[in-house]
Amino acid sequence: MAPxxxxxxxxIGLMVLFCSIWGVQQVAIKLANAGISPVWQAGLRSLGAAVLVFAWAWWRGVGLFSRDGTLWPGVLAGLLFAGEFGLLYWALEFTTASRGVIFLYTAPFMVALGAVWLLPQEHMRRAQWVGMALAFIGVLVLFGENLLRPSGMAWLGDLMIFAAAILWAATTLTVKATVLGRTAPEKTLLYQLVVSAAVLPGVAVLLGEPGVFAPTPVVWASLAFQTVVVAGASYLGWFWLIRHYPATRLSSFSFLTPVLGVVAGGVLLGEPLTLAVFVALGLVGLGIWLANRPAAR
Known part of the structure; x- marks a missing residue:
């Protein structure tokens, strides 16, 4: 398909689906944390997903080992991917998930800023900046009050998640601006899964994590969901979208993820759904509409 x-x-339909999946992932991580330590969890997820994506690519006849100039950009994308998740999971030892969401979702702005230099064909109009800002305000409405209640080493966790956001944006730009953006999405994703599967277990050991310490059917089911649905199917679809559509417009949809994650927590875990949740959802939806509205002629 032509870009x-x-x-x-x-x-649009795929992005709403993927953001819903990524929102539910937050619930799955919480459930799996009861039996598998966080960075180990991320490493196991990458390892399992790598096996599945490799099998899928082999079945479809995707050429994974051809010399196409993707090796070093692929390794870079894999290291950025591993760094993002290593920092993200480790940061939650110091700060709260709700504070972390605010810093993590600065990433779409970084994608837009990076696109100014790396993706000149994806020029951002004023309405797009306004739409992204409005969507971010929606996230602030949902979680912003937690910014006013830092405790202990929260600043360190916040800084680590902000660094994870930079790596997330850098991964997206690396894929879009290099030869990875023109290769099969299976190969693009495998670089990231294989490198992170190799790196993250070592990080977990350095952090002194216990690994799998209390396995239960719910813990394994939560890990399986993250492996098959999130890191396998949805990430594969995401990189297919990056290959064919503007990265800046796709990134604006990511603001849906934290709001839908709170909704999923309310539906699946019985967590409270306050008025702020629905106000935030409305603001995010309006911001996405502004950011993706065609330019007036």
Whole structure:
């Protein structure tokens, strides 16, 4: 499929689906944390997903080992991916998830800023900046009060998650701006899964994590969901979208993820759904609409 300059119904539908999956992932991580330490969990997820994506690519006849100039960009993307998740999971030892969300979702702005230099064909209009800002305000409405209640070493965790956001944006830009953006999404994803599966267990050992310490059916089911649905299917779809659609427009949809994660927590875990949740959802939706509205002629 030829690259497109606007998001069509397929891209919008897939992004809403993926953001819903990534929101539910927050619940799955909480459930799996009861029996598997966080960085070990991320490493096991990458390892399992790498096996599945490799099998899928082999079945479809995707050429994974051809010399196509993707090796070093792929290794870079893999290291950025591993660093992002290593920092993200470790940071939650110091700060709260709700504070972390605010810093993590600065990433779409970094993608937009990086695109100014690396992706000049994806020029951001004023309405797009306003839309992204409005969506971010929606996230602040949901979680912003926690910014006013830091404790202990929260600043360190916040800084680590901000660094994870930079790595997340850098991964997206690396894929879009290099030959990875023109290769099969299976190969692009495998670079990241294989490198992170090799790196993250070592990070977990350095952090002194216990690994799998209390396995239960719920813990394994939560890990399986993260492996098959999140790191396998949804990430594969995400990199297919990055290959064919503007990264800046796709990134604006990521603001849906934390709000839908709170909704999923309310539905699946019985956590409270306050008025702020629905106000935030409305602001995020309006911001995404502004950011993706076609330019007036």
């Amino acid at each position: 497109k300059h606007q998001l069509d119904r397929l891209a």
